[in-house]
Amino acid sequence: MKTVKLMSTAASLLVLGVTQSAAQDLTVGYFLEWPMPFQYAKSEGMYDEALGTTVNWVSFDSGTAMSAAMASGDVHMSVSQGVPPFVVATSAGQDIQILDVAVSYSENDNCVVREELEIDKSSVAELAGKKVAVPLGTAAHYSFLKQMSHFGVDVGSLDVVDMAPPDGAAAIAQGSVDMACGWGGSLRRMLEHGNILMTGAEKEELGILVFDVTSGPASWVAENSDTVASFLKVTAEANAMWADEANHAKMLPIIAKDAGMDEDATMETIATFTFPSVEEQLSAKWLDGGAQEFMKGVADVFVEAGAIDAALDSYEDSVNTGPLQSASDM
Numbered sequence: 001m002k003t004v005k006l007m008s009t010a011a012s013l014l015v016l017g018v019t020q021s022a023a024q025d026l027t028v029g030y031f032l033e034w035p036m037p038f039q040y041a042k043s044e045g046m047y048d049e050a051l052g053t054t055v056n057w058v059s060f061d062s063g064t065a066m067s068a069a070m071a072s073g074d075v076h077m078s079v080s081q082g083v084p085p086f087v088v089a090t091s092a093g094q095d096i097q098i099l100d101v102a103v104s105y106s107e108n109d110n111c112v113v114r115e116e117l118e119i120d121k122s123s124v125a126e127l128a129g130k131k132v133a134v135p136l137g138t139a140a141h142y143s144f145l146k147q148m149s150h151f152g153v154d155v156g157s158l159d160v161v162d163m164a165p166p167d168g169a170a171a172i173a174q175g176s177v178d179m180a181c182g183w184g185g186s187l188r189r190m191l192e193h194g195n196i197l198m199t200g201a202e203k204e205e206l207g208i209l210v211f212d213v214t215s216g217p218a219s220w221v222a223e224n225s226d227t228v229a230s231f232l233k234v235t236a237e238a239n240a241m242w243a244d245e246a247n248h249a250k251m252l253p254i255i256a257k258d259a260g261m262d263e264d265a266t267m268e269t270i271a272t273f274t275f276p277s278v279e280e281q282l283s284a285k286w287l288d289g290g291a292q293e294f295m296k297g298v299a300d301v302f303v304e305a306g307a308i309d310a311a312l313d314s315y316e317d318s319v320n321t322g323p324l325q326s327a328s329d330m
Helices: 008-012 040-045 045-051 063-072 083-091 141-151 163-172 184-191 200-205 218-223 227-242 245-259 263-272 290-304 322-327
Strands: 025-031 055-061 077-082 096-104 110-114 132-133 161-162 180-183 194-196 211-217
Touching: 008 227, 025 040, 025 045, 025 096, 025 211, 040 161, 040 263, 040 290, 045 227, 055 141, 063 077, 063 083, 063 096, 063 163, 063 322, 077 083, 077 096, 077 161, 077 227, 083 096, 083 141, 083 211, 083 290, 096 227, 096 322, 110 141, 110 184, 141 163, 141 180, 141 200, 141 290, 163 184, 163 290, 180 184, 184 194, 184 263, 200 263, 211 218, 211 227, 227 322, 245 263
Parallel strands: 025 055, 025 077, 132 161, 132 180
Antiparallel strands: 077 211, 096 211, 110 180, 110 194
16 A cells, blocks of 8 residues: 555554543543434533543544543543544554444445546446545454455555545545545545445445444453443443433534534434444454454454554454443443
8 A cells, every 4th residue: 555554653552551630530532423322421521420530532533543532541432433443443452342333324425436537346446546534443454355356356556645534525625635434424425525445234234344343451350340341331321321212402502512513414414323232342343252253354454454563363352341230230
């Protein structure tokens, strides 16, 4: 790939573990323009009340940035970190763990080809030599690699540049890139200037599962398991509230405001999301084997693409269901 090797932050991954401050404040990372039920709980103070402490929320534009922040100790947990950036971090030696399945989505993470090129699934070979904006080490990057493999396009024939989704959206709007990959609000802006190559359902048929997780440093989680369990319990409660459409009217405006979006765009986005129940998360499809198997597949694809140096033999230890199980028993 004609780009810098994955994760300029890799050198910072093996730093000292995270510890909470004397005030026991909790710092949690999340994404703007990525509306989720937890943001209702966030805005209404439900986390602060349940944990008996102040939760400080910090927004990020990529899962790789979340990894670096958790490695440096600036963030204790990250909500909705993409699985690929999580895999990149753990493969590089960062000791972080998946704590729950935050959201599953396949329609809200994709790559968009600039409309002037008139390239669709029947003419993908015409991408050769084109410039592509990809947020490296993310779910969008993994999807990009799998789609190019499916269509028989040599990634080495493309000019791949590392761009966060907001920058990729601006670049495709300006015509400075031919294809851009991203999610959420950035993906919506990309679609104003182009078309996707595969639908979410078509991607799933290729085994491109797209889901995010709540993650945290293993050492910090071990020392603060009760705090983590309480946090996950509130998240599950917010998800259950959203599952009841009767709550949408009161929750949507608050979620939209916190996400930095208007209500129409928020509903359009969140309608493409699913939020598995705790019982579903603890099943074989997700955290009782499925997620671990999927992470191994992601890592092997990244190794083959030269995006990371090596994969772990297994990602079993990268999932910690203890706090989630405790949350279900509360």
